[in-house]
Amino acid sequence: MISLELARRLAHDAGVLWEPATGDRFVIDTANLADEVFWISNLTIEPQHFADQTVLGFNGTTEWALDSVSLDQSLWLPREDQLRALLGDRLESLRRVGDGWQVTYAAGDGTRHTLTDSDVECAYARALLTL
Template sequence: MISLDLARRLVHDAGVLWEPAAGDRFVIDAQLLTDEVFWISNLTVEPQHFADQTVLGFNGTTEWALDSVSLDQSLWLPREDQLRTLLGDRLEALRRTPEGWEVTYAASDGSRHTVTDPDVECAYATALLSL
């Protein structure tokens, strides 16, 4: 799974925006809650739109005293497929190596670059941040 540090950097450094949808995972970015990963589904956590703000509504959760949490309190943990989509046509190759996952991508000037990480999602995220 993508690290919290890389997920934060995607938002703060790269300006990646999140449109919450079913199947997305996230954490509440507060010291005591970052170990709990939540998934958006149509049954328990769903995006709710009020005026100009989207909140994540917790429906029927008995173990949490939460009704909703705003997006700015949440940290999206993009999945492998979502990171590939964000890389788009710049993604050239993904290879498994003894060191981990190697992602080759094209920069805006056409040059090719490669990053490697033991976690495939972290490799994709590092490539995105390099762009």
């Protein structure tokens, strides 16, 4: 799973926007809850739209004293397929190298770059951060 540090950098430094959808993972980015990973599901947590704001509504979760949390309090933890989609046509290859994953991708100027990380989602995220 992508690290919180990389997820924060994607959101804040790279400006990656999140459109919450069923199956997405996220944390509530506060010291007390950052270790708790949540998944959006039509049964328990769902995006709710009010005027120009989206909040994540917690439905029937008695173990949490939460009704909803705003997107600016949440940190999206994109999955491998979502990170691949964000790289789009720039992604050239992914291959296993020893204990890690090697991602080769093209930059906007046509140069090729290769990054290696022990976690495939982190490798994709690092590639996105260089674009």
